[in-house]
Amino acid sequence: MEAFLQQLNESQREAVLYNEGPSLVIAGAGSGKTRVLTYKIAWMLQNGISPYNILALTFTNKAAREMKSRIARMADEDTARRLWMGTFHSLFSRILRREAEHTGFRSDFTIYDAQDSKNLLKAIIKEKQLDDKVYKPASIQAHISKVKNELITPERYLADKELIEYDNFTHKPAIADIYMTYRNRCKTAGVMDFDDLLLYTYLLFDENPEIKARYRNQFRFILVDEYQDTNSAQHEIVRQLTTEQHSICVVGDDAQSIYSFRGANIGNILDFRKTYPESKLFKLEQNYRSTQIIVKAANSLIDKNKEQIPKHIYSRKSPGDAIPVICAYSDLEEGYIVAGRIAEMRMIRHCEYKDFVILYRTNAQSRIFEEALRKINIPYRIYGGLSFYQRKEIKDIIAYMRLTVNPNDEEALKRVINYPARGIGDTTVNKIVATATTHNVGLWEVLADPLKYNLNINSGTAKKLESFRKIIYRLAEIALTQDACETGRAIVKETGLLGELYEDRTPEGLSRVQNVEELMSSLNAFVSSRREEGIREISTGDFLAEISLLTDQDTDKNAHADWVTMMTIHSAKGLEFKNVFIVGLEEQLFPSERSMQNPRNIEEERRLFYVALTRAEETVFLTYARNRFRNGQSQSCVPSRFLKDIDRQYLHIPADAAFGHSPVQPSFSAPHSQTKPERYTSLRKLAREENEPDVTVQHQSIGPLQVGYRIRHERFGAGKITALTGENENAKAVVLFDNFGSKQLLLKFARFEIIKE
DNA sequence: GGCCGGGGCATTTTT
DNA sequence: TGCCCCGGCC
Numbered sequence: 001m002e003a004f005l006q007q008l009n010e011s012q013r014e015a016v017l018y019n020e021g022p023s024l025v026i027a028g029a030g031s032g033k034t035r036v037l038t039y040k041i042a043w044m045l046q047n048g049i050s051p052y053n054i055l056a057l058t059f060t061n062k063a064a065r066e067m068k069s070r071i072a073r074m075a076d077e078d079t080a081r082r083l084w085m086g087t088f089h090s091l092f093s094r095i096l097r098r099e100a101e102h103t104g105f106r107s108d109f110t111i112y113d114a115q116d117s118k119n120l121l122k123a124i125i126k127e128k129q130l131d132d133k134v135y136k137p138a139s140i141q142a143h144i145s146k147v148k149n150e151l152i153t154p155e156r157y158l159a160d161k162e163l164i165e166y167d168n169f170t171h172k173p174a175i176a177d178i179y180m181t182y183r184n185r186c187k188t189a190g191v192m193d194f195d196d197l198l199l200y201t202y203l204l205f206d207e208n209p210e211i212k213a214r215y216r217n218q219f220r221f222i223l224v225d226e227y228q229d230t231n232s233a234q235h236e237i238v239r240q241l242t243t244e245q246h247s248i249c250v251v252g253d254d255a256q257s258i259y260s261f262r263g264a265n266i267g268n269i270l271d272f273r274k275t276y277p278e279s280k281l282f283k284l285e286q287n288y289r290s291t292q293i294i295v296k297a298a299n300s301l302i303d304k305n306k307e308q309i310p311k312h313i314y315s316r317k318s319p320g321d322a323i324p325v326i327c328a329y330s331d332l333e334e335g336y337i338v339a340g341r342i343a344e345m346r347m348i349r350h351c352e353y354k355d356f357v358i359l360y361r362t363n364a365q366s367r368i369f370e371e372a373l374r375k376i377n378i379p380y381r382i383y384g385g386l387s388f389y390q391r392k393e394i395k396d397i398i399a400y401m402r403l404t405v406n407p408n409d410e411e412a413l414k415r416v417i418n419y420p421a422r423g424i425g426d427t428t429v430n431k432i433v434a435t436a437t438t439h440n441v442g443l444w445e446v447l448a449d450p451l452k453y454n455l456n457i458n459s460g461t462a463k464k465l466e467s468f469r470k471i472i473y474r475l476a477e478i479a480l481t482q483d484a485c486e487t488g489r490a491i492v493k494e495t496g497l498l499g500e501l502y503e504d505r506t507p508e509g510l511s512r513v514q515n516v517e518e519l520m521s522s523l524n525a526f527v528s529s530r531r532e533e534g535i536r537e538i539s540t541g542d543f544l545a546e547i548s549l550l551t552d553q554d555t556d557k558n559a560h561a562d563w564v565t566m567m568t569i570h571s572a573k574g575l576e577f578k579n580v581f582i583v584g585l586e587e588q589l590f591p592s593e594r595s596m597q598n599p600r601n602i603e604e605e606r607r608l609f610y611v612a613l614t615r616a617e618e619t620v621f622l623t624y625a626r627n628r629f630r631n632g633q634s635q636s637c638v639p640s641r642f643l644k645d646i647d648r649q650y651l652h653i654p655a656d657a658a659f660g661h662s663p664v665q666p667s668f669s670a671p672h673s674q675t676k677p678e679r680y681t682s683l684r685k686l687a688r689e690e691n692e693p694d695v696t697v698q699h700q701s702i703g704p705l706q707v708g709y710r711i712r713h714e715r716f717g718a719g720k721i722t723a724l725t726g727e728n729e730n731a732k733a734v735v736l737f738d739n740f741g742s743k744q745l746l747l748k749f750a751r752f753e754i755i756k757e
Numbered sequence: 758g759g760c761c762g763g764g765g766c767a768t769t770t771t772t
Numbered sequence: 773t774g775c776c777c778c779g780g781c782c
Contacts (some may be wrong), residue, residue, distance in 0.1 A: 632773040
């Protein structure tokens with residue numbers, strides 16, 4: 001471990017070693033933030049702190065997974081697993097399930113995704129006979145989400161004069177009532193939406209001081225990643241769990257706070273030192289990613305923001321080239337220019353396609369680049385769009401799973417009660433909803449005993465409902481006695497879902513079948529990986545709990561395939577590319593039209609541009625068009641004000657691209673000292689070697705297996721056995737996989753073959 | 758229940 | 773311009 005510490009720079013090391021009280025680590029772009037977090041945790045573990053006492057919160061599953069696997073390499077797999085490390089949402093849902101008896105929910109509550117909540121709101125607005133032009137479901141949803149993130153319950157909302165007055169003022173006086181109904185409906189349905197996972201955790205701690213104390217005592221060390229993205233609820237929960245002397249370490253970069261629109265509060269990080277007056281401040285200011293010019297250009301840009309924590313980010317890489325600014329006549333030409341540059345650079349500089357990314361402000365911009373790339377046969381991939389779990393066929397199956405776990409789940413029930421078609425129409429569903437609402441019970445209660453609630457339906461409909469009910473009962477029974485895999489299989493078979501899909505021979509139909517197969521195989525993988533961990537019972541609920549909080553942002557399969565990447569700047573956060581094109585740098589597009597009223601929003605847009613610039617390792621191109629097709633008509637455009645915010649000495653501005661000033665020659669004509677391999681890479685290798693797990697009973701060989709053999713695992717691919725431990729039932733192999741880090745496999749369950757070198 | 762056409766609308770997105 | 777949603781019609 002001492003050796004590890006040598007691998008850190010001074011400020012990183014200081015941040016890692018300070019654990020005596022609250023600390024704020026300002027981590028500039030590319031400054032080795034994740035490494036500080038992982039080393040810090042590894043250091044704690046090394047010093048005898050139990051993983052059980054460490055709470056590490058991240059925003060995405062991907063971040064949590066990466067950190068976990070790095071820690072597994074430095075400590076060991078089992079310890080890493082016992083850490084409380086994960087997203088806010090997943091860890092809090094774990095706590096809420098555990099403490100269910102104090103929450104008013106059952107431990108098997110299901111989770112509404114954004115679409116479900118919107119559908120429910122839409123239904124409520126309709127039931128209340130409100131005008132959905134005034135009460136637009138999407139904006140009501142955003143509003144409710146916002147107040148929840150401010151920890152405002154329906155009761156508090158009603159009592160809040162200002163909120164009520166504001167709603168009257170905007171002619172939407174029914175919002176409080178909609179919110180109340182929504183909350184109650186979720187409660188009777190036994191479901192939580194994403195915001196509820198935070199809100200109810202806060203309320204749990206708030207209303208039960210002894211529970212709060214228990215967790216506060218348990219989590220003696222708390223780490224929060226991407227603190228600039230926390231919303232008020234997250235901030236407050238962290239406060240509930242800490243004292244002013246607590247060892248809490250928050251890591252983030254105020255300059256990269258770009259999610260205020262979904263509730264993130266940059267004040268959390270800016271005012272951290274007011275919240276914890278005793279806290280220490282560490283700054284990671286060396287950027288290991290980008291050339292000096294890129295870093296300096298980005299600095300000069302972000303300097304124009306008022307609200308920020310002072311810092312001096314620097315790079316010791318080569319100076320690099322000045323940043324070309326390219327002006328195109330039209331959006332179409334912008335596409336051709338970028339595509340042409342990529343082709344050219346690939347030839348001249350021997351880059352691969354995957355070294356390029358095109359970053360834009362809005363998804364709508366992607367189409368033109370798509371067409372331009374396709375025209376000259378450049379392979380590309382667009383990030384974003386419909387995620388795997390949002391596809392209809394997947395949501396249908398998941399809805400059935402949700403019903404087997406929680407038959408009162410309203411949105412799941414509405415989704416599949418007539419799919420595949422069973423002749424149960426809207427009228428019937430509406431009657432069920434109305435009956436359930438008047439009796440204040442879940443939909444399933446009504447469905448299970450229609451007579452008791454005087455459900456007004458004819459005998460034909462009653463029969464149809466009966467047969468649906470039987471299906472769900474049967475599936476629920478399977479879910480009770482068998483594992484998640486069997487349940488999944490039964491769902492596909494018994495409901496006739498797959499049959500329905502097989503009939504469709506169109507390409508879309510085939511891809512739907514493939515998606516279902518993929519879901520089934522992920523179910524399989526889930527069950528078998530839990531088995532390998534030695535867990536015997538794996539219920540459908542366990543699977544749901546995991547995937548409800550998952551997105552396929554997380555599945556970065558094909559990450560090494562060779563294609564150009566296109567994405568919004570927002571989704572590029574945290575990533576890096578050798579060459580970056582930032583396109584559409586025009587007023588009203590970037591900064592977006594909507595951000596213009598408010599200087600704070602402009603600052604956020606500027607941070608967004610900062611994020612874009614700092615994705616690049618070697619080269620950045622900035623492009624804008626003079627004319628652009630927007631909303632059906634061609635508009636002439638003005639170059640973005642942000643171009644003027646970058647110190648001109650770092651830009652290369654040709655005459656035709658002049659914006660605001662007269663063109664000048666670039667100040668650096670790039671003496672090309674090729675970037676040396678970063679210290680970073682060698683470090684990582686070192687880190688990997690030094691950390692074989694300390695396990696109890698070690699063997700040189702078990703059966704045909706020997707330490708040092710290479711194997712190929714069904715899911716994790718190739719890897720080397722680094723240790724063999726345990727006896728018989730508990731025999732395990734520790735395998736260092738080429739692409740998945742170190743894993744312990746329970747030999748009884750693990751599926752792999754021995755391969756030759 | 759599915760298909761077609763009109764109207765409205767048009768940042769950013771993870772959990 | 774293009775997409776999505778809704779409502780009407782078969």
